[in-house]
Amino acid sequence: xxxxxxxxSIHNFPPFYTLQPTQTTWQNQxxxxxxxxxxxxxxxxxxxxxxxxxxxxxxxxFNNNQGIKRRLRLETLQAIIDTMVKRGTAEWESPPKKVSxxxxxxxxxxxxxxxxxxxxxxxxxxxxxxxxxxxxxxSSEGFExxxxxxxxxMKALDILVKKGVAQIFQGTSTDDMGVxxxxxxG
Amino acid sequence: xxxxxxxxxxIKRQQQxxxxxxxxxxxxxxxxxxxxxxxLQIFKSNLVEFSRKYRKNIRKDPVLRQHFQTMxxxxxxxxxxxxxxxWAELLGVGDFYYxxxxxxxxxxxxxRGRNGGLVELGELKRQLIKMRSxxxxxxxxxxxxxIRSIKxxxxxxxxxxxxxIGDRKMVRSVPRELNKDQTDILVLAQERGYVTxxxxxxxxxxxxxxxxxxxxxxxIDGLCWIDKQVHPPEYWVPSFFKGVDD
Numbered sequence: 001x002x003x004x005x006x007x008x009s010i011h012n013f014p015p016f017y018t019l020q021p022t023q024t025t026w027q028n029q030x031x032x033x034x035x036x037x038x039x040x041x042x043x044x045x046x047x048x049x050x051x052x053x054x055x056x057x058x059x060x061x062f063n064n065n066q067g068i069k070r071r072l073r074l075e076t077l078q079a080i081i082d083t084m085v086k087r088g089t090a091e092w093e094s095p096p097k098k099v100s101x102x103x104x105x106x107x108x109x110x111x112x113x114x115x116x117x118x119x120x121x122x123x124x125x126x127x128x129x130x131x132x133x134x135x136x137x138x139s140s141e142g143f144e145x146x147x148x149x150x151x152x153x154m155k156a157l158d159i160l161v162k163k164g165v166a167q168i169f170q171g172t173s174t175d176d177m178g179v180x181x182x183x184x185x186g
Numbered sequence: 187x188x189x190x191x192x193x194x195x196x197i198k199r200q201q202q203x204x205x206x207x208x209x210x211x212x213x214x215x216x217x218x219x220x221x222x223x224x225x226l227q228i229f230k231s232n233l234v235e236f237s238r239k240y241r242k243n244i245r246k247d248p249v250l251r252q253h254f255q256t257m258x259x260x261x262x263x264x265x266x267x268x269x270x271x272x273w274a275e276l277l278g279v280g281d282f283y284y285x286x287x288x289x290x291x292x293x294x295x296x297x298r299g300r301n302g303g304l305v306e307l308g309e310l311k312r313q314l315i316k317m318r319s320x321x322x323x324x325x326x327x328x329x330x331x332x333i334r335s336i337k338x339x340x341x342x343x344x345x346x347x348x349x350x351i352g353d354r355k356m357v358r359s360v361p362r363e364l365n366k367d368q369t370d371i372l373v374l375a376q377e378r379g380y381v382t383x384x385x386x387x388x389x390x391x392x393x394x395x396x397x398x399x400x401x402x403x404x405x406i407d408g409l410c411w412i413d414k415q416v417h418p419p420e421y422w423v424p425s426f427f428k429g430v431d432d
Contacts (some may be wrong), residue, residue, distance in 0.1 A: 014416075
């Protein structure tokens, strides 16, 4: 398959799909799972994890030609994402429900810096760009935040506003909200 | 009275003789020392020449390195014990093992969480080769090199040790004793990568309590992982799972 993600070998380790009863082993298991999730999401530029749906994806399944089939259980995945939330690499979308999570393979602060640098480098300081342009415009093509999830983008912009680096002008929808960058190094 | 006078001169003569003996002795020792120094000088210069000539090969070729080690140990010299000074400067051999030692510690510590601090020697070697392949000159390493390096780690007192479990050599980085039952289970697990309680009962004829105790202790030490998605549950030994530490 084109652009396929190559999983580390532990993804084929059958007990990797069972929540380990020993605390230290489990901590390590959860950390390994979160590394895989983050790498997978970064690779495919994904931002949202719908738990029920994704349990069917290759990410949380393992089949080999000796007939071994393993699938992560919902409770295990929830426990893994809980540990990611603690580390700031994920966020439950509507807690206390644990059905959907935002995955931060870059933290909002990092996205904020990337966007501000892009403004500085392309000389767009003090002009107004729309939220849509930042994530989907031609000028951001080829930049890592091109295609960025809107929830994450808004978090990043909020950080820039709080820092006094940007100002937001309300539009009729989120897409045509305007953002003015002051050209200050955040 | 005469006797007394003669006594004094005799003592004097004696002293004189002693001094002469000492002098001769000293010259003799000096000569020997000179000879030794000369020999050592020759030995050193030969060694310098040898190491200049073959340094690259010693660092590159695990077989030559092993021969070199054996030669050194028969002449009573341990280049590993001197990573500073003459030997290391000339040969860089001490450095080689210390560097490898650091890398071994690195691999063992970074994989401890998933394998409980027990790494199979072949797996460790694979990891080390992968780690070292980033450098410009790739040096081959042998099992012998790894074992030697681990021995140089001994003075650190951090419990690095090589265990023979069944037909495999395992490197243990956690100071912990394996009891007989645990070792037996690890040996049995080499066949399939895992054991089940049923297998243990059939193979060793142990009672439930004994089996549970042994399995629980392996789980607690992180040497085993449980797979509950099969029946009966399987107890996998990550150290025997190829590539688990990637």
